[in-house]
Amino acid sequence: MVTTQTAELLAVLQLRQSGSFTRAADTLGLTPSALSKTVDRLEKRLGTRLFERSTRRVVATADGERFIAHARRIIDDLAEAEADLRAGRNAPHGTLRITVGTAFGNQLLLPVLPDFLAQYPEVRLDVSVTDRLVDVAGAGYDLALRLGPLGAADRLVARPLAIMPRKVCAAPAYLRRHGTPAHPADLARHQCLSVAESENADQWPFMIDGQPQWIGVSARVAVDSAESLLSLALAGGGIVRQSAFLLQPALDDGRLIEILQPWRANDTLPLTALFPAGRQHQAKLAAMLDFLAARFGGERAAVRPTDHKR
CATH class of the missing domain: 3.40.190.10 (Periplasmic binding protein-like II)
Known part of the structure; x- marks a missing residue:
């Protein structure tokens, strides 16, 4: 059952990326018919459509996008767990997903990321630069950087970084x-x-x-x-x-x-790092938090729980 579910997750991820049953099936080494049956079986079990099909393109539905965010997280966590066991160490590695506003992201964050990547060559960054508010945990992000007052929502951990x-x-x-x-x-x-x-x-x-x-x-x-x-x-x-x-x-x-x-x-405006509880123990996130504190905050701030989501 676990193997089947993993195959389903890989199928929806590849289909989301390719936008085509033919291209996704080719990448996965399946026939389009087999891939279609896998997705149909998953949609039936979930009781919702994950993709809208047309003759030209396959597009994820709103439910599909939510499921895909979780699927991506699960697959990455599995890959990271395997890497940890194989390497026998806890060096920062794996994909770190970040969401950040356009102003801070374009002007300050992106210009310093090459230094982070040089320091941690086994970490891959997936950065969303947008002023659209997102559900950090629900959308599968490891870290959100927020400039300004925080909105009330689900419990996340907040780490103050700097005062602008x-x-x-x-x-x-x-x-x-x-x-x-x-x-x-x-x-x-x-x-x-x-x-x-x-x-x-x-x-x-x-x-x-x-x-x-x-x-x-x-x-x-x-x-x-x-x-x-x-x-x-x-x-x-x-x-x-x-x-x-x-x-x-x-x-x-x-x-x-x-x-x-x-x-x-x-x-002033506060610059705050937000992340789901427990993630600060991941080596890749801890490395990024320390890097940001050193670059923008000077003295490192303590991690504390809060009731904010943005």
Whole structure:
């Protein structure tokens, strides 16, 4: 039974990758008919369709994608267990699946991953760079990196990595057309930009008369990507409040100008690593957590449980 189930898992994984019964069967050394019967048998046992078939392509259903995420995890865990026993050691190896937002992923994470891969040559990385929220455990990820407040959901383990400061900036072209705000209260008369559905997007913190105050702004444009928001600001679309790591290259070469500096508050975003409980004992994840802490967090933070999913 175990052998049959393993064959079924391999079948759905290959079919998902190939998008064709013919190509998947050829890779697996089966006939298309045999592969089709394997998938049909599995779908019947599960009571749901895993794939939508057409004459041109086979596409996984929503249930299929969920099952495939679990199947991939099971197959990888089996491969890793075998490797552990064969090697007789616990060096980092196997596939590590990571999900990360576009801004931090593209600007900071991806540029340092070659160093991690050089340090751990037996680890393979599968990185999803997206601003779409995902079910970390349900989608089969080992690690999620989140910049900003965490949303409430299933229990995961959270490891704080770093604190990222934010700045308020605008392009010179925007400031020439609309003037430079002389006080945070002036923002009410300006075009402000924000990330859609982000927490406190229309409330910006400043220090006024020695006291922290939140200034309400009206965002005429909201986008769902931090990098897209930066592009809009660079084009003169308005005033933006974003993480300094994302703004710094444009600040350095003058494409953006920081404003309202005398009123700058302690405005920061936390960078947090999230992973399913128990995974921190995997050598590959532990290696990545230590690598990220060394690169971005300086002093290593303690692992603690939390009630967050994002």
